[in-house]
Amino acid sequence: MTSIKTKKILSKAGYYIFVSLLAFAMCYPLIWMLCSSFKETNTIFATATSLIPDPFVLKNYPNGWKGFGGISFATFFKNSGFVTVLSTIGIVASSTVTAYGFARIRFPGSKIWFSCMLLSMMIPFQVLMVPQYMMFNLFGWTGTYLPLIVPSFFINGFGIFLTVQFIKGIPRDLDEAAKIDGCSTYTIFLRIIVPLIVPAMVTNGIFAFIGKWDDFMSALLYLNKPQQYTLALALKLFCDPSSTSDWGAMFAMAILSLIPVFLIFAFFQKYLVEGISASGLKG
Template sequence: MTTRKRKETVAWRKSVQGRRAIGIFVTFALLLPLGIAFILPFIVMVSTALKPLNQVFAFPPRLIPETVQWENFADGWYGYGYVNFTTCTWNSLKITVNNIIGNIVSCTLAAYAFARLKARGKNFFFAIVLATMLLPNEALVVPQYVLFNRFGWLDTHLPLMVPPWFGWPFFIFLLRQFFLTIPEELVDAAKIDGAGHARILLQIFIPLSKPALATLAIFAFIGNWNNFFGPLLYLRTPDVQTLPVCLVQYQGAYGNTEWHLMMAVATIAVIPVLIIFIFGQRYFVEGIATTGVKG
């Protein structure tokens, strides 16, 4: 009896359905715990943000707070005299919005040129776009600091807000790849109607490229909102600080870090990114896949 049953099990395991079922089981057995692990930092952040200070240090650690202390958010926001979160948030928002617009304008123009215009020297310049695409800004920060110092731009938002108006190789590449997929016939038809390149760009390419532009805007939003290196380097006075720098100032501001308040403001800082990500994650996936491996 049992041997027959075992034989049946073995046969089932080797069958197509059996293999498929085992595959699904193994997949979920890995997907689920990994998914929980990936969300855990956020759960820790939010649950700490909701606890009273004495429960933060309780052992064993509890993910669900015993008592929920909503005041932490307000206390954190207004908590420290010299760290003004309203100002920091406003500064972050201003820089981020400016940089998204600047990137879109400058990169759209360059991407259109590289995708659709014929010119001598084009391949040479495009090779430079590709060569600089992987170069992180960190490697150039020392001389840029000198440059902006010369311009008298230190402790202003200009070192952060001006360069985005002058293109970004990764975005130029991303948009160019998208522009290449727009059918040539549309451009030809517009040309017959007497449209110039500015009109073709504005009336055909931009409306057709909403997904690519959304991708660009999302990348730019996240990159600028999270940018820490630049503001830390160029900004000094509290009035011009951005959110990430404000958060760090919380760390051990009075010798002892008030974890519950710091996590409350950290949660507030992460929320815009979460919202953008949830609504835009489709664009993320497409944008990265395009730049990585279209071929």
């Protein structure tokens, strides 16, 4: 009996040690960046193998927050927040409505359109980049936030697929009972389906928020004024190949830019796990 208990303890200890080492290896780049944000810029790569700042400095944070060209990082945070929040609302709203149509409403060609939606998830952004730019330029939208926000209100393949799977796990008997009570299709959607798919909507919103918050290429394509730049684009400007780059300030601002993502994940982690597990197991 003692031998069996000893084996179980050793097995658990080995498991936790392995998982801890794996977690450290995955988090090491983030830890290194955090430690580097407290180092002198000229010592960051000279002491790249050491995580301990020597000397320990705090000036990278105020220096980075000043930004460049008279534009502070508060402006870039505001720009990213504006684009991300509106885009996330658009993605969640459009995905929820479209998913309800695919999951509950029978209409001609529904399977074909659903297949087309799935195919849209497989098209790389690089394929659409040039035609989209030409279209938005024809609309006169270049140099504005419209190309970054408006498409979010129309289609998001992943969000639609995730929500469809969740809705399919809801018994149709609820719909039938609501129809007997005189509820219309819109009432069933708003009063029955939407409250039940909150985990899927939150999960979709988290992925949409992270994707838009980190979006660099779209901002690079369509924004041409520094006061319009988002965080992802502003961080790149700390790297100057023709001069000395302020790596300490860039790492400091990169750490600050991760705070909203961590907060979103921390507050909505329960919904995230529930939404992914339910969408994967139901239907």
